[in-house]
Amino acid sequence: MSDVTFPTDRQRPFDPPDEAIELRERADMHRMTFADGHRGWLVTGYSAARAVLAHPRFSNRPELAHPPIPGSLLRARMQKDAKTPPGFFLRMDEPEHARFRRLLTGQFTVRRMKMLEPRVEEIANACLDDMAAAGGPVDLVEKFALPIPSLVICELLGVPYDDRAQFQEDTKLLVNLESKAEDAMAAFGRITAFMYGLVQRKRKQPADDLISGLIESGELDDEELAGVSLLLLVAGHETTANMLGLGTYALLTNPAQLAAMRDDPSVVENGVEELLRYLTIIHLGPMRTALEDVEIEGNVIKAGECVALHLPTVNRDPSRFPDGDRLDVARPAGGHLTFGHGIHQCLGQQLARIEMRIGYPALLRRFPGLRLAVTPEEVPMRSDMSIYGVHRLPVTW
Structure with missing residues (x-):
């Protein structure tokens, strides 16, 4: 049987590609040819995906990875000479990863996040006031989905929100799969320089924010602080913004589920988990590379082979989520891998x-x-971006 390629062409906006669904029905794991010709693996089944993410002998380092699909930006990011920028702990292995994770875990505890709830409510209500004042129709992404997480992460980090226009534009270049490599690298350079300058200013004038707290720990240099802050800034607004936009679109096309989320407070917490599972905006990976021969569900992944996970399909696996192709905000939805698994x-x-x-x-x-x-x-739809969602969502009321 010939190798497969990574499925990307969606026939419906909320569902994984039909090709990916057919592959999952055939097997949990498949031999796959990556965009640069590397022979690795594609995972479409839940148990195999969870096993890969939890296994200690898989690496997340970019210099070991291979691009799953053609695209100048992905190729530029994953060249063999690519190095993890200082502070980008997401792309590090142990023990380097643990060093950064330990410093940050205390900043993101459930208790500390719950303390932010009143401020998140204030920000959300202010966005809704602006929407009401503008009158419909409006772009929900611009007026609501993007400002909420962007304001929250800016306040948490201590990034001036007035500077958001430039870094949001540069972030779009970074996650756009069709960006020219030189444009994406220039955008990365601008955001890095911005964060580096901010770190230096906070060394002189610390405040009650996460960056100042990391500076006070004394464990990171300025380059590492800038990298950590950049990673949190981009992840903190790109992901939730797309979930708010895409999730609203899904609810607007499913009136019964919308009514439940609107009218029944008891289903909201579970409904959020169901939307995270059903929509799965991380649609190109994650990926891992075997550091030694590893056996996953009877398949031997050789040292150096790259494994790409197809999370939208994994999160619909009927062996873990019966009737998973149906959105049901009342069903128990825990256990999805949208936020990953493992370290x-x-x-x-x-x-x-x-x-x-x-x-x-x-x-x-x-x-x-x-x-x-x-x-x-x-x-x-954001099919051209590394994080799925909607580019715009025109709404009225």
Whole structure:
């Protein structure tokens, strides 16, 4: 049987590609040819994906990875001479990864995140006030989905929100799979320089924020501090913003589920988990590379072979999520891998959950007549980005 390639062409906006579903029905793991010709593996089954993410002999280092799909940006990021930028602990292995994770874990505890709830509510209500004042139709991404997590992470880190326009534009270049390599690298350089300058200013004038707290620990140099801050800034607004936008789109096309999220507070927490599972905005990976021969469910992954996980398909695996192709905000939805699993599980997942648990019901209750201002087919999808979602979501009420 010939190798497969990474499936990307979606036939419906909320579902994984039909090709990926067919592959999962055939087997949990498949031999795959990566964009640069490397022969590795594609994982479409839940148990295999969880095993790969938990296994200690898989590496997350970029210089060992291979691009799953063609694209100049991915190739530039994953060249053999690529090095993990200082502070980018997400792409480090142990023990380097643990050094950064230990410093940051205390900043993202459930208790500390819950302390942010009143401020998140204030920010959400202010966005809704702006929407009401503008009158429909508006772009929900611009007015609601992006400002909430962006404001929250800026305040948490101590990044001036007035500077958001430039770093949000540069972030788009970084996650756009069609960006030219030189444009993406220039954007990365601008954001890094911005964060480095901010770190230096906070050394002179510390405040009550995460960057100042990391400086006070005395364990990181300025380059590492800038890298950590950049990683948290990008992850902190790109991911939740796309979940708020795409999740609202999914609810607007499913009135019964929308009504439950709007009218029944008891389902909101579980509903957020279900939306995270059902939509799975991380649609190109994650990826790992075997450091030695590893056996996963009877398949031997040779040392040096790269493994790509197809999370949207994994999170619909009927062996773990019966009737998983149906959105049901009332069904127990725990156990999804949207935030990853193992040592690299998303550090900010509790913050993301709070933003969504507050954001969805606040929006739906403030505008009970919320509806699309265009046909569903006219909503532009982020198929060209490394994080899935909607580019814009025109709504009215």
